[in-house]
Amino acid sequence: MTRLFQWKWPLLAPVFGALLTLAFAPYGYSYMALISMAFFYRFCVVQPAGRAALCGYLFGLGLFGFGIWWVYISIHDFGGADPISSGLLAVLLVAIWALFPALTAYLSAKLLAMAGVWFRLPAVALVWVAVEYFRGYWLLNGFPWLQVAYGQLNAPLAGYAPLAGVYGVGFLLALTAALLTECWRVKTLRLPAISILCAIWGGGWLLRGVQWTHAVGEPIQVTLLQGNIAQDQKWQTDQRLNTLRLYLQLTEQHWDSDVIVWPETAIPAFLSEVKDFYLDPLSAKAREKGVDLVVGLPSYGAGKDYYNSVITLGETEAIYHKQHLLPFGEYLPLQPLSGWVLDRLQIPLGNFASGGTRQPLLKAGGYPFVTTICYEDAFGELVSRQVGQAAYLVNVTNDGWFGNTPQPYQHMQMAQMRALETGRYLLRATNTGLTGVVGPDGKILAQAPLFTATTLTGTIIPMAGLTPYARWGDRAVFGGLVLLVGMVWGLVKFAGR
Structure with missing residues (x-):
């Protein structure tokens, strides 16, 4: 039974990675992102960083394997490569991009093992979008496909897009998933966590009605x-x-x-x-x-x-x-x-x-x-x-x-x-x-x-x-998120918890 428990997370990781793709078009089940990401943080919490990275990699295989399998069509049908070569190249691309959820899981597991829950929560959310940003802008000229914010286009969090772009929306989604996971683990957090979640999602819903341009x-x-x-x-x-x-x-x-x-x-x-x-x-x-x-x-x-x-x-x-x-x-x-x-x-x-x-x-x-x-x-x-x-x-x-x-x-x-x-x-x-x-x-x-x-x-x-986002851009958004996490860390250290 213990051995089965040890293998539970690696077996489930690619399944929940694949489920995350349902949040994106053409499916449009935006709340599947919360379910999938809550699982992601759950397996980070219960395992050492190395094992969390393995599960993160398997999660990434599910996400990109089901999310960008269409690269095979481009390589084989229109690129002219034979089926075996096309399949190998498609698998290689999926294997490379799966390294990014592995990195996110590793860093999140390290942070979630630290003291101070109110610091850990925004910190792991920042890690999620920081890794997305690195993948989306820098490596090989950037590959921003399947960034979680896009799946929220028709959900309340989209109200924050004119304020903070996809990385701000992604941060709030990751923070929501982390809060839900901590509520599950620590009963005393439930009331303040629910209050924060209501403020985040209610604020997004209200912002959907704001006209930023004329x-x-x-x-x-x-x-x-x-x-x-x-x-x-x-x-x-x-x-x-x-x-x-x-x-x-x-x-x-x-x-x-x-x-x-x-x-x-x-x-x-x-x-x-x-x-x-x-x-x-x-x-x-x-x-x-x-x-x-x-x-x-x-x-x-x-x-x-x-x-x-x-x-x-x-x-x-x-x-x-x-x-x-x-x-x-x-x-x-x-x-x-x-x-x-x-x-x-x-x-x-x-x-x-x-x-x-x-x-x-x-x-x-x-x-x-x-x-x-x-x-x-x-x-x-x-x-x-x-x-x-x-x-x-x-x-x-x-x-x-x-x-x-x-x-x-x-x-x-x-x-x-x-x-x-x-x-x-x-x-x-x-x-x-x-x-x-x-x-x-x-x-x-x-x-x-x-x-x-x-x-x-x-x-x-x-x-x-x-819009505020058009005025500031991604770098200012990240600067603001880093400042926010730093302020929370300072408050936690000051409070001694």
């Missing part, structure tokens, strides 16, 4: 194009003219809109290859109709550099180059090892250049907007540092690499958080879905279905003003 102009009619070009056909040269004709036809149906947005790399050719015969006449027609176009395509820069870009056509012609590149998709980190491995597996990947952070905002419909290309909408600070002069947000994406899996829904959920954090409307045009219009409250106002060639027309309002 309208600065008349409504803008927008149309988003979703071409639904199959990924295995997209870059075939014999299909290029068909693709160009399709987007031209879809555009000509909506000259009554103020802004028309095409998806990421909607044009499967470099800017210089299509400028004279296609883009220049299109831009002239847009000016004649009084419409601004936002178009995604690759472009060459100086020397041998090439970029994943967005251009505006019509009244104002300008270009934006993607700045935050996708590792192992748009560039190869860990060179030369990664390049050698992928060459052996015969997986063709891009080697794009970054456009850098000092790029002026593009303008359409009479107002400047923040542009993000695909993966960039996963980084809150990238958006927030540009939003001061922007009236709305535009994201162009191609999630066709991942088929009919949870990935497009997870990606849309992250984009919704950017709208909520900044108090701006978001236009999101994708190749295969999910194309949509998102309001400043993070709610989807209109959405096109997956894998359908269609257009989506809606109305947005240009907004101004800064």
Whole structure:
């Protein structure tokens, strides 16, 4: 019986890690995050740090194994790798990202063994989001997928997103889970813990009704194009003219809109290859109709550099180059090892250049907007540092690499958080879905279905003003959380308990 008890936590850890994925889109069971994270803290409490780390790793295998299994689709179906190599690479990625819950568990177990429960609780919550931040921003250019705050988009804690972003929301969720765990263990904590929880969750519910930004102009009619070009056909040269004709036809149906947005790399050719015969006449027609176009395509820069870009056509012609590149998709980190491995597996990947952070905002419909290309909408600070002069947000994406899996829904959920954090409307045009219009409250106002060639027309309002999060950014949020934990530690030391 004792041996069974010893193996109980390792056996349950991957199960509860997998259950955490149910908090995210497309499932949307936000409170599963509390159940899963409460278990996470429970096994940290009852075990030494080394064993807690093992359970944390198994928890991570469940979380990422069930949460990002769709990378196999990208590698095998569209990357061209054989099933065995694709499976091994997918397992390797899951195994790497599972190290982060292991680190969180190890550090949490160390903290939870310390004296002073009122210090331990916020300290372990800070550890959770600090490890998420390191994973999301720094390692291999960042992988912020499955950060727990995204699963709270429709829950009361989302009210804190305009104040403190995803890491502030994640901190409060982790603190809630830790409080629930301590209430279970220590009966004398129940009354004060319940009071704190009511304040946190009640405050979030009240904050959902606060409008942090305000309208600065008349409504803008927008149309988003979703071409639904199959990924295995997209870059075939014999299909290029068909693709160009399709987007031209879809555009000509909506000259009554103020802004028309095409998806990421909607044009499967470099800017210089299509400028004279296609883009220049299109831009002239847009000016004649009084419409601004936002178009995604690759472009060459100086020397041998090439970029994943967005251009505006019509009244104002300008270009934006993607700045935050996708590792192992748009560039190869860990060179030369990664390049050698992928060459052996015969997986063709891009080697794009970054456009850098000092790029002026593009303008359409009479107002400047923040542009993000695909993966960039996963980084809150990238958006927030540009939003001061922007009236709305535009994201162009191609999630066709991942088929009919949870990935497009997870990606849309992250984009919704950017709208909520900044108090701006978001236009999101994708190749295969999910194309949509998102309001400043993070709610989807209109959405096109997956894998359908269609257009989506809606109305947005240009907004101004800064939410507290847009004004402060992630670094200030972390500084505030560290200060809070330090103050609690000081009070506990002063009180002698």
